[in-house]
Amino acid sequence: MSSSFETGLERVCGRDEQRRVRTVSLSELKSLCAREGLSLREGALRCVAHGVEPLPLLKCLHGVEPQGQARLLGASVLLVGAGGLGGYVLELLARFGVGRIDVADGDVFEESNLNRQLLSSVGDLGRNKARVGAERAARIAPLVEVRPLEFFLDRSNLPRALEGVGVVVDALGGIAPRMALHDAALERGIPVVAGAVAGWTAVVGSETAGKRGISLMWGDAAAADAEHALGSLAPAVSLAAALMAAEVSRYLLHGELALAGRMLHADLATFSFEIYDVE
Amino acid sequence: MQVRIKCFATLSDHTPEGGVLALPAGGTVENVLTAIGLVPEDVKLVFVNSKHAEMDAPLADGDQLGIFPAVGGG
Structure with a gap:
């Protein structure tokens, strides 16, 4: 050329x-x-x-x-959630040169986020998380394009948000909203990389249309979430996010998912790590 | 027979002393839960030898169980 x-x-x-x-x-x-x-x-x-x-x-x-x-710069990721997991995932993917990241979150920062959410700060309390994330990305990684979607994704707006996306990251908080995201992405053949935490526990897994897995954890929207009893601790959150970012990068670079149909569990209270088959 | 058990997150207090439970031959995952003071509603995922298992899965001597509640924090 x-x-x-x-x-x-x-x-x-x-x-x-x-x-x-x-x-x-x-x-x-x-x-x-x-x-x-x-x-x-x-x-x-x-x-x-x-x-x-x-x-x-x-x-x-x-x-x-x-x-x-070049593959990374040409890639498009939908990151759903810009809280604990999502803030770190955004940081890592943007610094890694993933070219386009749509980050969706309808929530605003509050004081109880400050213990773990990278994007939260006293000065940004009350501001939309996706917008703050896009602003930070523009400062730290100007070669990539981060577009904030300042609303929650649900069955009505997911089809549009998923257009042109190569891989979805489920960095949502809570159980209820996750299944709709996984179903909508997988129906379109788009793989999902997901993570969740409770206290010192972190779990990370991936799903493809042919290999469901970690979302079995979230099949019952009304199930008690261990996070409510154990809190959400920065080391577990950032570890889960790092694993998620590595898995996304692996997919974008090589077309492979290490955790498809599987769940990596890290227990930082005992420093035990194990990978389970969830299929 | 004996099985090894690890309960995680909110269920960690249900891990038996030494992580080992004696069980009559032919015992199932659900029998284990009952023996350690859990009901199926407390539990979201059970793995036997690192593979997902249903409540009625029969166990063998030396099996290793990992027991999880629903973890959804982000």
């Missing part, structure tokens, strides 16, 4: 001798994209295709090869 973008890129790119790769800074990329009428994500994709690594993604390189980085 040869165009004024690539010609301009050749002119401004540098070189990281240690990693033996050509690089472009964020400010140079911004200028190039502004001149060519491209979004930063489009520009980053053109850079990667041209063998030039945008500096914000330099340390992903080799852990993720350029073809993989």
Whole structure:
């Protein structure tokens, strides 16, 4: 591909001798994209295709090869929930260079979120969680596009939210809303990566249309949620979110889910970890 | 026969002493729950040797059970 973008890129790119790769800074990329009428994500994709690594993604390189980085930048994820799990998942996927993330949450931050929710802060109490998440993503990961959906998803608005999505992340809090999300995504052949916590307990699992699994946990909307008795603790929340982000990344990079039809359970009270077959 | 049992989250206090329970031959998952003071309504998922099992699943000597309540926090 040869165009004024690539010609301009050749002119401004540098070189990281240690990693033996050509690089472009964020400010140079911004200028190039502004001149060519491209979004930063489009520009980053053109850079990667041209063998030039945008500096914000330099340390992903080799852990993720350029073809993989292009797949991530071209991917679209629907993240449902921007609370405890969702805030960390958003942070990790955005920093990893997942190109488009729609983050849905109709809730606002309150003081009881401050013990664990990365996106919560005293200054943002009362503000919508998805909006705060999108604002943070724009500050920390300008190459990716995060769109806030400032409402709760249900059977009526899920079909639209799922359009063009490659993978869904169930980072919801509570039991009742989860099954509708899993059903709607799986009916459309879109896999779901899900997690939940209670106290020091974290569970994470994935489902595909052919391999249901962890949602067996949430089949009864009225079931007592262990979280109400044990609380929600930051180490378990952030661990679950990290596992979810790794599983999503694995799917986007390789088309594989390590936890399809399975449930990884971490008990941080005893430091025991186990994977169960739920199918 | 003996089975090994781990109860998690809100159910952890029901793990028997030493994690081991003696059970008559032919015992089922539901028999185990009764023996440790639980009813099926308290329990969301049971795994036997890391595979999901129903309440009427028969158990064998040395089986390992993992017992979970519904966990939904986010």
